[in-house]
Amino acid sequence: MSGGIYLENGKSQLLFKDKPIKILLAKPGIDGHDRGILVLAKAFRDAGMEVLYAGLLPTPESVVETAVNEDVDVVALSLLNGAHLTVFRKVADIMRSKGIDDIALVGGGTIPDEDKPKLEEIGVTGNYGPGTPLSVIIEHVTTRAAEARKRKLSR
């Protein structure tokens, strides 16, 4: 899936042909609920992505630092402890303050509907809850990764 071809202006662009999507998974709050993120790590890997997992309890600062050092396409944040509005925002703010625009930010966890627009506004997309088909998540990540990769390539 991640080796997919993206058609743009009638030209085929093999975005991920030489280098598959690189994704960093992280739970940047105080939260041990890791069932979802561990399943996703395997699913992304099975879908051909290069997967990094930041482990439990990384700070938002260290997540961004790892993302930059590893030159990932996507950072996927997961929280099931209700702190997503505060903590996802911290990650987004740090990225913005550092001027990072070639890494996509996606989220997931126990996120009430009314919080989703607030997260989208700060650039955290997806925000899928438990019970979302993996295919939906993989597709979303792939789309966002393609945007990020294009920005990287246009540099």
Place this chain on the structure above:
Amino acid sequence: MEKRGENYWNSKLREIQNNKPEKNSAYDEWKARTLEPWNKNTGYIPREFTNSSSIDLKEVYTEEDLPQNHENQLGMPGEYPYTRGVYPNMYRGRQWTMRMFSGFGTPSDTNRRLKYLIEHGESGLSIAFDMPTLYGFDADNPRSDGEIGRCGVNVSSLQDMEEILDGIDLAKVSTSMTINAPAAVLTAMYIAVAKKKNIPLDRIAGTVQADILKEYIAQKEWIYPPEAHIRLIRDMMVYCTENVPKWNYISISGYHIREAGSSAAQELAFTLADGFYYVEMGIKSGLKVDDFAPRLSFFYNSSINFFEEIAKMRAARRIWATVLREKYGAKNERSLLLRFHTQTSGYTLTWQQPLNNIIRTTVEAMAAILGGTQSLHTNSYDEAWALPSEEAVKIALRTQQILADETGIPDVIDPLGGSYYVEWLTDRMEEEAYRYFDTIEKLGGILESVKKGFIQKEIAGTSYRRQMRLEQGKEIMVGVNRYVEKNEKPISTLKISLKAQTDQVSKLKRLKESRDSEKVSKALRDLENALRNPEENSMPYIIRAVEAYATLEEISNVGRNIFGEWKEPVIV
């Protein structure tokens, strides 16, 4: 009896193997005579029939599926090996305790919810703490930002515990606290509140979870490396055995293992392996098994595969009684009783069509009762969205009350005992558990298995397989991968305002300004000296620190400086 070169688990497995029926002619003949011709003529649904433990199921079970020593393995209720129940009269003697896990926002928010539940017929308290509390961070730590009161109530110091328990008679209710890494500190706070209220310590009753092994396995809420926590649990165990006789200082928990993605058989095996570890720890610290084993209790998940859950709970009782008697030499009958709390499964709840969750919870609660639970928490239908609203919690509690008072389900003890299927499945679960005990022993014991990541990987593997089966439509969740509705109406959920955080932070600030800081520093120094000496029991020092209003984080930091922190092994 054990043979040379064979461990205890091998000998149990051999025993099971020897007792297995050789053939099942009734089933085989019926299959050839009636089933297959019928299937050929009328067709059948081509799908796998299996359960969470990957045990394949036949169409029907008969007497010939049961082992030769079947009757001995059952026993009557209240008799060894307790497969049918730990008490002779079960729910005719005492209804299970309806214990609703609750806690959110500030201590006073939680105090109001606890009183609301007591008013509506709840019979025991159960307190949920927020993430900073579970990890030993105070409300004013920058890492706690956004997390205060979100997943449970915030407790940074003794004054918070005083507020939670305000106006509640600790001599009358028992209180369960879901707290692990800082369990000794929260126990100390509960003891301190009782002392302030002049309630003798032999009259307070309750449970702290304090099962640290399953934290490394599943829930992942730790502060220090495993050995440090194990030492603290030992101190609490020894202190409470001597001073707080009705305090259950460990609730050996499968709930989180299951929620993390394990099968029922894995939940069964890993909890019991954890339990045996604590038994060995007690014996090693100089206690007699019969002095502390009666205070160990368990906590199981009741998930959606009805008979599998019941079989798991029956098998758990039998294994515990057998091993405590045979391997650890327990003589006191109470040491052999596996008493347990049950919570219905959070994982089986869906955010889609949330009212369906009421039905799921009902089925799971029925399994817990048929499995012989001592207390029960039923989840609320809105919990895939948020912490439960008052209305949703009430329905969950009423679900238990309907099961207890209207259905007749609890009237007869172990009504499924003697069911060929349930007995066969109970035996199979037991066998799976013994296999895991053997593997774990070969890996160097449960602690080693956890430190190597073996247990975590087993669970992650099962969890991934289950997800794949859902993706492939081999397993169904209504509203998720079948009977999906396009436009779902939103439900109203509990909102936790950020005010909980500002309130907690400013209260803590006032406390730090007004307490006797010299008394605090001295208590923390004394605690540090106690913790540095592995022979010393740290519990009295923790109580003194708590009483001086040292905060949870200050007390935890003493340990952090000595023991360091923990990084888990790589699992994916």
